[in-house]
Amino acid sequence: MSPRRVVVVGYGMAGARLAELVRERDPRGELVELTVVGAESRPAYNRVLLPGVLDGTMTADGIALHGREWARDNRVRLLLGAVAVRLDRAARVVHLADGPPIGYDALVLATGSRPWLPPVGGLTGERGEPARGVATLRGLDDCARIAAVTGPGVPVAVLGGGVLGVETALALGRRGAGVTLIHPAPHLMERHLDPTAGMILARLCHTAGVRVVTGLTAVRHYPDEGVKLEDGAFVPAALTVVTTGVRPETDLAVAAGLGSAEGVPVDDRLRTADPYVHAVGDCARTGDAPSGLLRPAWDQAAVLADLLTGAGPTARYRASPPVTRLRAGDVDLTVFGASHLGLDSREAEVLGYADPARGTYAKLTLDGDRVTGAIVLGLPGVGATLTQLYDTGWPAPADRLALLLGRTPPPAVDDDPARLPGSTVICRCNSVTKDDLTRAARATGGGVTALVRATRASTGCGDCLPKVRRLADPHETTGTPT
Amino acid sequence: MSTSTGTHCPYCALQCGMTLTPLPPAGARVGPRDFPVNEGALCQKGWTAAALLDTPDRLTHPLVRRRRDEPLRPATWPEALDLIAGRLRELRERHGPDAVAVFGGGGLTNEKAYLLGKFARVALRTSQIDYNGRFCMSSAAAAGIRAFGLDRGLPFPVTDLREAETVMLVGANVAETMPPFVRHLRRARDHGGLVVVDPRRTATAELASLHLAPRPGTDLALALGMLHAAVAGGHLRHDYVGARTGGFAEAWRVAARWRPEEAERVTGVAGAGQRAAVELLAGARNAYVLTGRGTEQHSNGVDTVSGWINLALALGLPGRTGSGYGCLTGQGNGQGGREHGQKADQLPGYRRLDDEAARRHVASVWGVAPEELPGPGRSAYELLDALGTSTGPRALLLFGSNPVVSAPHAAHVTRRLAALDLLVVADVVPSETALLADVVLPVTQWAEEEGTMTNLEGRVLLRRRAVPPPEGVRGDLTVLRELAVRLGQPAERFPDDPEEVFAELALASRGGAADYSGLSHRRLRAGETPHWPCPEPGHPGTPRLFLDGFAHPDRRARFTPVEHRGPAESPDAVYPLVATTGRTLAHYQSGAQTRRVAELVRAAPAPYVEVHPDTARRAGLADGDLARVVSRRGAVEAEVRCAPGIRPDTVFVPFHFPGAGRANLISNPALDPVSGMPEFKACAVRLTPARESSAREIPAHEEGS
Incomplete structure (x- = not known):
């Protein structure tokens, strides 16, 4: 059986990821013959990192997702600087601005999105392109x-x-x-x-x-x-x-009778109205999921790779709830779910903490024990924990204050041995309790060396030596303040 | 009056120095001994180690039975050995040499590991040999070889860590597993540079200035996020990467996708935490990344270790004095155990069994033709899984291991052992596996015999005989020799004097990666403890590897492009929690030794499940209750121990206990495709009260009162 001819139009983050995942499932190209059509003249790169390139922490090379040799090494026919201009669904052929048309058994639209310019005077030129400046x-x-x-x-x-x-x-x-x-x-x-x-x-x-x-x-x-x-x-x-903001890039699809300016509708197999044409990423519209996010695009690419290669014929795309992360310099923000409810909400339990002077803010929305939304600004550990609770549906801890502020549990052992109960293990390495040390101190008359010899406390990692020293002093062992 | 002997602890890979003074008529007393790794310190296991020497149920006669439903009965050595040899001959004639399998251990001395491999390949001609180190070291070893061309757990002396301002421990709970090691972390701690990556707030995490707690099974995503943070934060050591490594671009292209915020969503570790750890590593004058079983024992363990090595390479740490990457080997001879040929795919000198030159060299030392040596066999779990099946081995000779407790999916492994025609176990005590055997051979241990060990830093030590063995036991080397002779081998091919075996081992290792050819018992007796490689008798050994180049032909280290994939089993509605397994201070491995030491049993008497108080409460459990932790493979019963420092979605079960408390009843034997390492550290479970019937028992009790 000859491999299925798959043509991916678009070599952005969704198209590139799809191609990788197809090759992961079919490394030798026995199942899928892969062609990728990319409008830019360079290998795919991570668009999310563009602000990093702008501020100089990343280089253009540094955000590349593929090397120059990627296509050759992975048996991918990669056409760079190639613009798809027309889709002939009846003949199953895609026409390029330049070069011969390409036939397909399955076509994937991964054309992404383009910036939207608001109707502000002087912002655009005659053809809608950005004006000078x-x-x-x-x-x-x-x-x-x-x-x-x-x-x-x-x-x-x-x-x-x-x-x-x-x-x-x-x-x-x-x-x-x-x-x-x-x-x-x-x-x-x-x-x-x-x-x-x-x-x-x-x-x-x-x-x-x-x-x-x-x-x-x-x-x-x-x-x-x-x-x-x-x-x-x-x-x-x-x-x-x-x-x-951005708008889906759907010109090719619309001209072929698939979709509208709002996007190309697809089902949970990422199929458009034409069963031979699929769409992933920003240009695709799955239910009412928002576009312009990376994770849905990559999740969709994984499902489609399973389907196109036959590696996972039952794979279906289910939108995961989006989590918005903003991080730039010292600003660290996490937002998801029902983030608009106020503390006075009757719909849900809402907790909040605000410290505008220090730039921290945390608001958490719960339905019973389930985290349904949050805004976390300037408390990165809290954002990470809440996101996982939101993603997994795991019940929120009973200690809501700790959850909101990200406090870690106090250390297991108090620093002052005199205040500890007798059963506390002072030397973990040798399982020596405060009682053991107190008894030994009485039996030996005190002194660190004698105490260590009698109990072996502090002869492992050595961490408890300061405590043993304090307990070696008979005054300390009785807990009398000195 | 008895004199004391300077020796080493019988347990972990730190191999702390100690003295043993015999206390006639039986037993001995442990004393401190100044040795670089422990500076005279010992943990409770070490201090109480002498109790192993006069444990009441010590095996002193061979035990045999003709049928499994009969009890084991005492036998003489000739009777037991004749029985084994007869059955082995019979099975080999009928089913071929691969019908007999051998399973070794990472606690065996170098001499035993070496002779066991030789015995399997020469006397049995079987390809079916592997060892329990597959369950500990194989992922780090494979990743180390891939990156550096050579695997030595720590390619630097452990004492070098003392100078480090930052040490990042990944999945290593040293405060419990090798307490004296913590002494070497003082400077890093004083500097606020101890970083611990662990899903639990372990005793080690308590010491850390930065604790990152990823969801079990997501460590590779964390490593990728941190590599991204290192590059994006401007910490990539361009000069080093350009001059001393290869493959950065490919590895980076994967990491380029893993913004710390992406890794955060998968791991639960804040992007800010990832950056903070990277900054501690990058900003330190001396820094180390050290991995342990927590990050290695996964079905993607090799790639995960590669992820951490990639990070270390990007920061320019390996192959520089005072910085580096290392793996903290676990078992006493976990390092030597993987070098001398008891591994399914290896020959002595850390050579590959499928390397023609290696086969020629070792065959010439053994006096056989290269083509007589069998090829690579099954990895440890695959071997255990095949026992007694139509295509698998029908006999198993087991040395220094207790798979009934220590192997993953333990109930299944126990059934496979029961399906064998012949199970022979050589051990010191009636371990859980020995109790299933057809023949049990009582062998010498630790302080009763001479032998060398190679510790976690590649230092070769002589563990000296300090007390006489009890009457009736024999050394493993003698057992192998006796069996070999009965199988038609010339006696001189299987010496049983450790010194003689070591001399042969040194010869066999010559020119190999782990070259011991310059070492001898004589040098070690004189007090030297050199690090391998040591290729000449006058060679001082190699404490620090890679300073002038890595062990690949081009002298460069390799980045490996690795992509995250989750554990083989993810939580779902029926099994909503992740269970992870590990060690507790008072016990060692399957506990066959430490569960026989009264003081250690007092310190940790029973299995427990560490669980977040919220999670316990939701399961209807309180501190001290008996719980069942249920996975798709089985259930473990253990006492609930509430710990607010564990992730609420994770439970921890120590693996030292037998019977219904065996953590490995639930563990997942999903294997790493490269190393064959099982996924001990993440499986999906649910938590329930142990006795649903307890509700019924209470009224009954009330009736009676």
Whole structure:
């Protein structure tokens, strides 16, 4: 049997992952003959790390997911700089802008998404492309363009205070640029955060040198000058970076009669209305799952790889609840689930802790013992624990305060041996209790050497020696204050 | 008056120095001895070790039975040996040489490990030999060889750790498993640089300034997140990576996907914690990454160790004085045990059995033709799993191991042992496995015999005879010789004098990775304790490996691209918890020795399950209750011990106890594809009260009162 011809259109994070997972299941290409069509001229890279490239902690090479030899080493026909322009579903052929058409037995749309530019005067050119002095942040080319302009002290405006906007503003701030983050909603990340958390996040941005303007819409962009706001104020900017969200890249699919501007609908096998065409990642629409997140894309790639290779014919995609993580410099934020409920909510048990001056905030929503939502800012260990409780459905610990603040249990042994009960093990290595030592102290008349000889306490790891010393003093052993 | 002998502890791989003074008529007294690894310190196991010498149920006669339903009865040595040899000949004639299998142990001396391998391949001509070290060391060994070209647990003296500002212990609870080792961590602790990775707040984690508690079975994701953090944080040692390693780009491409926040979601360890650990490692003048069984005993154990080695390499630690990666070997001779040819795929000198040059060399030392040597056989669990099946071995000779307690899926292994035509166990005491045998051979132990051990840092030690053995027991070497002769081998091919065997071992190891050819009992008797390799009689040994290059032909260490995959068994609605197994201070391995020492039994009398108080409460259990921990393979009964420091989704069961308290009744024999290591450290379980009937018992009791 000849291998099934699978063509993946798109070599972003979803397409690249799918190709890897297909080859993991079919290393020698006996089941699947794989072609990947990528519009960019470089191997796939980790888009999530672009803010890191922007602030200089990562390099373009450093975020590459594949080396130059990846395709050859993995029996993948990789076409770089190739643009798919038309899908002929009847003939099962995809046409490229350049080069011969490619026939397929299964086609996968992994075309991703593209930045959305809001209707602000002067922001776009005639064909909807970013105007001069305007940049989006979607690829490495964008990074290079932004980096070329934004040296220390250069004024930059960032439009859009969602996750990418905040990360980008903070990254540019770390480059030394004079950043203003403009967000039309009353507080940052309003889809995720309640007003208090949004306020604390804005304070953290200020501390990191980013000016935050909320509740005001940008009304016009002037190249080389900046952005005018609805109240007439002017934000000077040599460059305006637009981070107001993305839209699925569906032109190819729509022209072929599959999907709309909102995405390409797929079932739990990632199949479109055409059983020979699949879609994964940002361009796919599964139920009402939000797009633009990495984890669903990779989960979908794993399911589709199982199905395409036959390694897991019963694999089905089930959306896992999204968890939003923002981390930039010292800002560490975790948000998931029902994050908007207030402390006065009647729908759920809500616990909260806020310390705006120190930039910490924790809010936890519970249904019985089940964690249903949280916002955690500046308490990273808490965020990690809550996320696992949310993901696994594991009941929340009874000690809610410890959960909310991430306190670790106190050490097992008190430092002052005089205050300990007699049955406490002082020397773990030799199972010697305080009573054993007290008895030995009486029998030997005290003294560390005699006590150690009699009980072997402190002759293992040696950690308990200071305690043994104190207990060797008869005054200490009776617990009398000295 | 008796004189004392300087010797070493019978238990773990630290091999603490001690003195033994005989106390006639029987027994001895342990005393401290200054030795670099322990500086005179000992733990309770060491101090009480002499109790093993006069344990009341010490085996002193061979025991035999003709049928399994008969009791074992005392026999003479010739009767027992003739019986074994006769049955072995019969089985080999009828079913071929692979019908007889041999199982060794990581506690056997180098001489025994060597002669056992030779006996299997030359006298039995069987490929079916492996040992319990497969259950401890095989994952770290495979990853070490892959990265460095050579596996020596610690490629530096343990005392080098004293200078380290940061030490990261991954899945190693040294405060309980080798307490005197903790003395070497003082500087790191003073520096706030002791990092412990463990799902439990162990005694060791209590000492740490940073404790990362991943969900069991997710360590590789943690290692990948930390590698990512190292690179993203600007800590990659470009000069070192460029000059001394290969393969970084491929390894990094996997890690590039693992932002610490991604790893956080899988492991439960905060991205900030991962970065903090990396910064402690990267910012220290001297730093070490050390792994233990917690991270190694998984069905992805080799890749997980590679993940930690990749991190160490990215930070430029291995092969530099005062820094490095190491694995903390567990069993007393866990290091030597893996070098001398009792492993399914190995020949002496840490050579590969499928290497033609190695076969030629060893065959010439043994005086046989290379083609007579069998090929590689089954790995330990595969071997136990095949016993008594239509294609598996029908006889098993077992030395220095107690698989009824220590092997994964223990109930199944016990059934396989019962299906054998012949089970022979050589041991000191009637272990749980010996009690199932057709023939039990009483052998000498530890202080009653001479032999060498190689400790966790590759240091070769002479463990000297300090007391006479009880009448009626023989050394394992003598047993092998007697059996070999009965199977038609010339007696001179199987010497039973340890010194003579060592001389042959040294010759056989010449030119191999673990080269002992410059060593002799004479040198060791004179007080030397050199580290291998030691290729010449005048060679001082090699305390530090890799300083001027790694053991690959190009002298470079290798990054290995490794991807995380979870444990073979994930929690679900029926088995919602993860069970992990391990050791407790007072006991050693299957407990066959330590459960016979009164003081140790007092310190840790019974099996227990460590569980978070919330989890216990939800299961209807309180501290001290008897619980059942149930997996798909079986159930273990143990007393509940509530511990707020354990993850609520995890329970811990120590594996030292027999019968219904055997932790391995629940463990999962899913094997690592490279090393054959079973997944001891993560299986899905549920927790219930042990006796659902207790509710009925209470009214009955009330009626009576």
